Amino acid sequence: MNTTRRGLSFYLLAAFFALFVLFLYGPTAxxxxxxxxxxxxxxxxxxxxxxxxxxxxxxxxxxxxxxxxSFRRSIALGLMVMVLTVLFSVLAGFAFRRRFTGxxxxxxxxxxxxxVPSILVSLGIxxxxxILGLEPTWYGSALGAHLTWTLPFGLLIVFAIFNRFNPAYxxxxxxxxxxxxxxxxxxVLPILLPSLIGVGLFGFTxxxxxxxxxxxxxxxxxxxxxxxxxxxxxxxTPVLYALGxxxxxxxxxxxxxxxxxxxxxxxxxxxxxxxxx
Amino acid sequence: xxxxxETPRPSATAAAGRAxxxxxxxxVAPYLQAAPLTVALLLFLLVPILTIVAVSFWxxxxxxxxxxxxxxxxxxxxxxPVTWKTYLxxxxxxxxxxxxxxGIGFTVAYFLAFHVRSTTWQMVLFLVCTIPFWTSNIxxxxxxxxxxxxxxxxxxxxxxxGIIDQPLEFLLFSDFAVVLAFxxxxxxxxxxxxxxxxxxxxRALVEAARDGGASAAQIITNVILPxxxxxxxxxxxFVVTLVMGDFITVRLMSGGQSASIGLMIANEISLLQYxxxxxxxxxxxxxxxxxxxxxxxxVDIRKEL
Numbered sequence: 001m002n003t004t005r006r007g008l009s010f011y012l013l014a015a016f017f018a019l020f021v022l023f024l025y026g027p028t029a030x031x032x033x034x035x036x037x038x039x040x041x042x043x044x045x046x047x048x049x050x051x052x053x054x055x056x057x058x059x060x061x062x063x064x065x066x067x068x069x070s071f072r073r074s075i076a077l078g079l080m081v082m083v084l085t086v087l088f089s090v091l092a093g094f095a096f097r098r099r100f101t102g103x104x105x106x107x108x109x110x111x112x113x114x115x116v117p118s119i120l121v122s123l124g125i126x127x128x129x130x131i132l133g134l135e136p137t138w139y140g141s142a143l144g145a146h147l148t149w150t151l152p153f154g155l156l157i158v159f160a161i162f163n164r165f166n167p168a169y170x171x172x173x174x175x176x177x178x179x180x181x182x183x184x185x186x187x188v189l190p191i192l193l194p195s196l197i198g199v200g201l202f203g204f205t206x207x208x209x210x211x212x213x214x215x216x217x218x219x220x221x222x223x224x225x226x227x228x229x230x231x232x233x234x235x236x237t238p239v240l241y242a243l244g245x246x247x248x249x250x251x252x253x254x255x256x257x258x259x260x261x262x263x264x265x266x267x268x269x270x271x272x273x274x275x276x277x
Numbered sequence: 278x279x280x281x282x283e284t285p286r287p288s289a290t291a292a293a294g295r296a297x298x299x300x301x302x303x304x305v306a307p308y309l310q311a312a313p314l315t316v317a318l319l320l321f322l323l324v325p326i327l328t329i330v331a332v333s334f335w336x337x338x339x340x341x342x343x344x345x346x347x348x349x350x351x352x353x354x355x356x357x358p359v360t361w362k363t364y365l366x367x368x369x370x371x372x373x374x375x376x377x378x379x380g381i382g383f384t385v386a387y388f389l390a391f392h393v394r395s396t397t398w399q400m401v402l403f404l405v406c407t408i409p410f411w412t413s414n415i416x417x418x419x420x421x422x423x424x425x426x427x428x429x430x431x432x433x434x435x436x437x438x439g440i441i442d443q444p445l446e447f448l449l450f451s452d453f454a455v456v457l458a459f460x461x462x463x464x465x466x467x468x469x470x471x472x473x474x475x476x477x478x479x480r481a482l483v484e485a486a487r488d489g490g491a492s493a494a495q496i497i498t499n500v501i502l503p504x505x506x507x508x509x510x511x512x513x514x515f516v517v518t519l520v521m522g523d524f525i526t527v528r529l530m531s532g533g534q535s536a537s538i539g540l541m542i543a544n545e546i547s548l549l550q551y552x553x554x555x556x557x558x559x560x561x562x563x564x565x566x567x568x569x570x571x572x573x574x575x576v577d578i579r580k581e582l
Contacts, residue, residue, distance in 0.1 A: 006392075009493060013392055016385070016388065017384075017385055017388050017389075017402070020381060020464075021406070023461065024409045024461070027417065027423075027424050028412070028416070028417065028420050030423050030424055030430065031416075031419065031423060043422060043426065044423045044426050044428045045429075045433070084317075087313070088313040088317060091310040091311070092310060092311050092313070092314040092315075094310045095306070095308070095309075096307075098303075098306075098307050100307035100308060100311065102311075106311060106314070106318075109315075109322065110314070110318060112322070114515075115566075115569050116322065116326065116522075116562065116565075117518065117522020117523075117562070118522060119522055119539050119543060120326065120561070120562060121321070121322065121325060123325075123551075123555065124322075124324075124325025124326050124328050125321060126546075127328050127329060127332050127551060128324060128328045130551075131328065131332075145321060147317050148318065148322045151314060151317060151318065155314065201411070205412075209412065209413045211414065211415060211525055212522075212523075212524070212525060216546065225413060228419075232415070232419060240419060243416075244413075244416040244419055247416060248413070251412040251413065252408070252412070
């Protein structure tokens with residue numbers, strides 16, 4: 001592999017990769033720019049002046065639905081989904097390290113959860129609540145609907161982690177007299193921690209952006225994606241882009257915080273390892 | 278292995294009672310640990326799907342649903358030419374999106390895995406590819422409007438370059454826009470599993486092929502491609518199922534001018550024709566499951582983690 005000169009194929013592939021990245025980020029960058037349209041500007045270029053008009057517009061209650069409320073609900077829901085996803089998938093990950101009756105069926109149920117079209121989950125939960133005479137709520141039925149999407153991802157990641165996990169650490173802890181709980185608390189969980197942060201990021205962002213599964217399960221209060229979707233059908237001003245820019249910046253901030261958290265964790269551990277000699 | 282390691286030491290006073298608890302615990306622990314996940318999936322996946330199956334046999338009128346066992350919903354669905362046309366259209370979207378994302382996914386993963394030499398750069402570039410996945414799909418669709426619209430960047434660019442003199446109408450609100458958005462949204466689902474497969478290919482195999490006189494193209498087709506099959510299969514399952522069940526992308530990007538099965542179900546839901554939507558959903562689920570089982574013949578998912 002280590003030939004010193006790079007051939008033509010490398011540059012062609014690099015160019016392809018660059019185009020792919022441009023394809024991924026280009027459109028988002030465009031609406032980021034267009035959300036600063038002047039008050040008279042439209043949905044496309046040219047820019048008609050530069051202003052924060054549309055961001056102001058966004059926060060006027062009557063202009064566009066309940067942006068603030070739906071944003072708060074989406075964050076609360078995302079956090080709940082995140083905590084439950086990490087907790088449930090780690091626990092199940094421990095279970096799957098041993099053989100137990102029904103483990104195969106449970107695994108296939110989780111995989112099925114990934115491939116069942118979202119609209120079916122939405123329809124099924126909506127119908128179920130309808131028949132049982134229950135009121136769908138974003139913190140109840142929508143929470144459950146989101147879990148059917150985040151849990152299988154969480155479980156698969158935890159599987160991948162445990163497959164690479166060296167059981168010698170646990171055996172060493174036991175040989176030194178640690179109880180099963182101490183082994184988990186002081187040996188296994190710290191080793192898993194960085195990956196669990198990843199599972200949490202999955203849980204939060206998948207829920208925060210989920211649309212189809214929320215459609216029939218959110219009840220009378222909208223989450224942010226539902227609010228945005230409502231806007232696409234009746235708003236024809238750059239206020240739509242302003243909202244898009246804000247949520248995108250928010251998503252990037254969340255990802256950035258998670259990455260910073262990971263880096264801080266690694267630094268902290270390196271320093272502790274160095275201090276311990 | 279855990280059972281032997283946790284054999285209690287007969288030293289303490291309440292040894293017998295503890296011993297029983299300690300020996301019992303490893304036996305029930307997996308069930309307790311798996312319980313929350315199982316309950317969540319049963320309550321919010323299995324029971325709802327069984328509900329759909331049940332409701333698909335119900336009768337309904339414009340006011341309410343009548344629990345019953347009638348086949349009219351299925352008969353109406355399967356005898357309507359609209360259904361067949363819509364399935365054809367959905368399959369067309371799935372096939373096009375699959376082929377394009379596979380091409381992009383394989384090329385990008387191949388570049389990252391075999392042409393980027395430093396691990397740090399590999400991870401950085403991989404992260405660059407994955408970040409858009411964490412942002413809102415609806416916003417990513419909307420962001421094509423200023424680009425593809427009648428007065429969008431692409432049209433004005435082509436006009437000022439003198440290539441066309443009328444704006445191209447097919448760019449936005451068309452099947453073209455739908456497939457473009459699908460590729461934009463789901464290419465990543467191909468890149469990640471294929472990259473994962475390629476990173477596990479023993480580099481010595483590539484070396485050996487080169488020493489044996491294989492050309493770069495031969496190495497790709499005879500070594501890398503066969504060994505990347507599991508990743509390709511997993512990516513294909515993701516992309517195909519996501520496209521088959523989609524309704525929001527088709528609705529937004531075709532401007533209501535194209536149809537998909539998901540969209541058909543969504544429309545029936547909004548008209549409160551739940552039993553019709555349920556029958557449609559059952560058929561869609563069956564079709565998707567058949568496609569997935571076919572693709573699973575290529576790969577054992579549990580081995581790939």
